Amino acid sequence: MxxxxxxxxxxxxxxxxxxxxxxxxxxxxxxxxxxxxxxxxxxxxxxxxxxxxxxxxxxxxxxxxxxxxxxxxxxxxxxxxxxxxxxxxxxxxxxxxxxxxxxxxxxxxxxxxxxxxxxxxxxxxxxxxxxxxxxxxxxxxxxxxxxxxxxxxxxxxxxxxxxxxxxxGVSLYAVRVTGRAAHAGLEPEAGVNSTVELAHQVLAVQALADPALGTTVVPARMTAGTTTNTVPARGEFAVDVRARTTAEQRRVDVALTSLAPVLPGARITIEGGPNRPxxxxxxxxxxxxxxxxxxxxxxxxxxxxxxxxxxxxxxxxxxxxxxxxxxxxxxxxxxxxxxxxxxxxxxxxxxxxxxxxxxxxxxxx
Structure with missing residues (x-):
């Protein structure tokens, strides 16, 4: 050469x-x-x-x-x-x-x-x-x-x-939450707070990691709400998943796509999935x-x-x-x-x- x-x-x-x-x-x-x-x-x-x-x-x-x-x-x-x-x-x-x-x-x-x-x-x-x-x-x-x-x-x-x-392997997701807007000062109880629901889901997603197997599940960029005096009606966060085996990649995928809302009235949609095996x-x-x-x-x-x-x-x-x-x-x-x-x-x-x-x-x- x-x-x-x-x-x-x-x-x-x-x-x-x-x-x-x-x-x-x-x-x-x-x-x-x-x-x-x-x-x-x-x-x-x-x-x-x-x-x-x-x-x-x-x-x-x-x-x-x-x-x-x-x-x-x-x-x-x-x-x-x-x-x-x-x-x-x-x-x-x-x-x-x-x-x-x-x-x-x-x-x-x-x-x-x-x-x-x-x-x-x-x-x-x-x-x-x-x-x-x-x-x-x-x-x-x-x-x-x-x-x-x-x-x-x-x-x-x-x-x-x-x-x-x-x-x-890499999997990428977007977890989207839909709640209900309300005035934060006058009647917050009338709303369904997407930020609070996101907090529940972030903790649930993070718990899917398995350090012993090298599986990382990282909640990443998050957005929610429109103004400081409004109960946020919508929000979302990204998730980055890395797994050494196809079995682990599949386990996390099933768990993530099965997430259920915690707050009454909240709705969740999951987009994405495995990107690279x-x-x-x-x-x-x-x-x-x-x-x-x-x-x-x-x-x-x-x-x-x-x-x-x-x-x-x-x-x-x-x-x-x-x-x-x-x-x-x-x-x-x-x-x-x-x-x-x-x-x-x-x-x-x-x-x-x-x-x-x-x-x-x-x-x-």
């Missing part, structure tokens, strides 16, 4: 800002990425535009797909972030908006595939809406993953370069063992593994029944924060690891 060429590609990609909610910016980033991919792979990608969001796909060979390399080129950084968070390489550290999450991983994926002598059965899919929850790319991801022997996700590594072998340890176990063996063969240090609460598109591939290994991208940290960075020396090493792992899975080493 040529580090200079990888850094040149990464500079080009990072300096093309691509906030997820700006369709035009994501489209520009896709064109930059398509040019880099054509330069490295000698092939143009398919441009898949869904609801104005641009995703890129390279497929190699004429047989069924065997390995899916998965990433995204959108970021959380707004246009103008380069002015205060510029692309720069200082010593062994590279910085810039989206460098760790996850443009370095995208570059590593392209260079890994470029290093293969036989690319048959390999698909590279780089999406443009992951930071929004993959609303337009989920179905595409699941279809590409179906039937593959492996999905390799080039998201940034966990602390110390560890691979991500477990990710919690868990990436359970069983989905990554065999691939992780193979990756460790590959690392030993390449003379790399032990990889290590981690279970994390954040979700990625690897949740979708695992949910589709495809063996999935995540965190194969950049080594660094600070995702979504001013300290976002990548360890330069690890860029070609991780690309070499991915190339060797793809070769082993496809049998084309």
């Amino acid at each position: 040529d580090l200079r060429e990888m850094l040149a590609d990464l500079r080009e990609l990072v300096t093309c800002e691509s906030p997820s909610d700006d369709r035009a910016a994501v489209a520009r980033s896709a064109e930059v990425l398509a040019a880099i991919g054509h330069r490295r792979l000698g092939a143009h990608p398919e441009r898949i535009v869904i609801d104005g969001r641009t995703h890129l796909r390279w497929r190699f060979g004429y047989g069924p797909p065997r390995v899916l390399l998965l990433g995204h080129h959108d970021t959380v950084w707004p246009i103008g972030s380069l002015a205060h968070h510029p692309y720069e390489v200082t010593g062994e550290t590279l910085r810039g908006p989206g460098c760790f999450d996850m443009k370095a991983g995208v570059v590593q994926a392209l260079h890994a595939v470029a290093a293969l002598t036989n690319r048959a059965g390999v698909t590279v899919l780089i999406t443009g809406d992951e930071e929004l929850g993959s609303p337009t790319s989920r179905e595409l991801i699941e279809k590409e993953a179906a039937g593959c022997a492996a999905a390799l996700v080039l998201e940034g590594a966990a602390d110390g370069g560890a691979l991500k072998t477990e990710r919690k 868990p990436l359970e340890a069983a989905a990554s176990e065999a691939l992780y063992a193979r990756a460790e063996a590959v690392a030993v063969r390449l003379g790399l240090p032990p990889l290590g593994r981690a279970a994390v609460g954040g979700a990625s598109d690897g949740n979708f591939t695992a949910g589709a029944g495809t063996p999935t290994l995540d965190g194969l991208g950049a080594v660094g940290g600070g995702a979504h924060a001013p300290g976002e960075h990548v360890v330069v020396a690890e860029i070609p090493r991780r690309a070499a690891l991915v190339a060797a792992l793809v070769g082993e899975v496809t049998g084309s080493e």
